[in-house]
Amino acid sequence: MPDLTPWDQRGDDELVELAHRSRGDIAKESLAALARRGSERATPVAVELLTAHAEPRVRSLAAVTLGRRRDPEVPEALTRALADTDPTVVRRAAQSLARVGDESALPDLARSQPPLATPAGRAVLTARMLIGYRAHRPEVLVPATAEVTDFGRRRGEEITFGGRVRVSRATVLEAVRAEVPALGFRPSDLLTFTCSGAAGAVALAEEVGEADLSVPQMLGVMVRERVCSERYSLDCYVLSDDRDATGGTRPWLWLVRPSGRVVHVGRAELEDGRARFEVTGSVAPYANPVKVVGERSASGGLSIETALVGKPAASAARAAAPPARDSLMR
Numbered sequence: 001m002p003d004l005t006p007w008d009q010r011g012d013d014e015l016v017e018l019a020h021r022s023r024g025d026i027a028k029e030s031l032a033a034l035a036r037r038g039s040e041r042a043t044p045v046a047v048e049l050l051t052a053h054a055e056p057r058v059r060s061l062a063a064v065t066l067g068r069r070r071d072p073e074v075p076e077a078l079t080r081a082l083a084d085t086d087p088t089v090v091r092r093a094a095q096s097l098a099r100v101g102d103e104s105a106l107p108d109l110a111r112s113q114p115p116l117a118t119p120a121g122r123a124v125l126t127a128r129m130l131i132g133y134r135a136h137r138p139e140v141l142v143p144a145t146a147e148v149t150d151f152g153r154r155r156g157e158e159i160t161f162g163g164r165v166r167v168s169r170a171t172v173l174e175a176v177r178a179e180v181p182a183l184g185f186r187p188s189d190l191l192t193f194t195c196s197g198a199a200g201a202v203a204l205a206e207e208v209g210e211a212d213l214s215v216p217q218m219l220g221v222m223v224r225e226r227v228c229s230e231r232y233s234l235d236c237y238v239l240s241d242d243r244d245a246t247g248g249t250r251p252w253l254w255l256v257r258p259s260g261r262v263v264h265v266g267r268a269e270l271e272d273g274r275a276r277f278e279v280t281g282s283v284a285p286y287a288n289p290v291k292v293v294g295e296r297s298a299s300g301g302l303s304i305e306t307a308l309v310g311k312p313a314a315s316a317a318r319a320a321a322p323p324a325r326d327s328l329m330r
Helices: 012-021 024-036 042-052 056-066 074-081 087-100 103-111 119-135 169-179
Strands: 148-150 185-195 198-205 217-225 232-241 252-256 262-271 274-283 290-296 302-309
Touching: 012 024, 012 042, 024 042, 024 056, 042 056, 042 074, 056 074, 056 087, 074 087, 074 103, 087 103, 087 119, 103 119, 119 217, 119 232, 169 185, 169 198, 169 217, 169 232, 185 302, 198 232, 232 262, 252 274
Parallel strands: none
Antiparallel strands: 148 274, 185 198, 198 217, 217 232, 232 252, 252 262, 262 274, 274 290, 290 302
């Protein structure tokens, strides 16, 4: 008789053995169960599967798992996986490096760059961009897009910031830290919201108060609650750059999906230690129009004055063809 014990009720030792000695579907379930419970054994198992398992689907899951681990051996294992013969494994390794890697990964990403017309090529280019922003000296800037539409005068539904959410702030903060291990986050820089009935949160990186906005920055992230669960996952990175050379007084703000797709655009204005921001540009149909206006005070407090979401204009209802990714190079 087969063992029908649920995966989450099995012990770590059994799951590790199954991951190493079983066929691909069992190896995947075993690794996923270890990762869900936060077992410290998930990292070495994922590293071994990423390096040595015969099936690309197992190696791909191992790469995804490592993108949510803080262990020091993770970036090196993901960097090695950029040489994998399967393009899906390469894509997943690049996406995970974007979450955990530092600038030491940039030369390997550049050397491994697949053709940009492929999903793996776009993922590697996006990882180079995101890590570069986090390191404040990107080779690749967020690509400007002609598809941005402004919120304009339309009426919208209110986005409610603050208030009660289904799970505790500590749980949301834990999810944020797991989604982007390369950044640090403080409880005071987490702001929950509800948009069209869906819960989410914006989390600013802990060093944002000292950030030099004359150079590219990864300011934080936005996470959204998964449907039919209480888990939060990464929705957007919040990036800034001063491509207009304003000396950091009027930087651009970019909300960028993990895929590299720009979904919202805004500007900030810095004066006397305060940073006022306004996000009113959206890229349909990948995101509904929004208007979010607020301020981060000199003492670090974040306040929202206006937060609205609208429906996409009829003229923007169809998806535009992906841009050619002629990225601006430094």
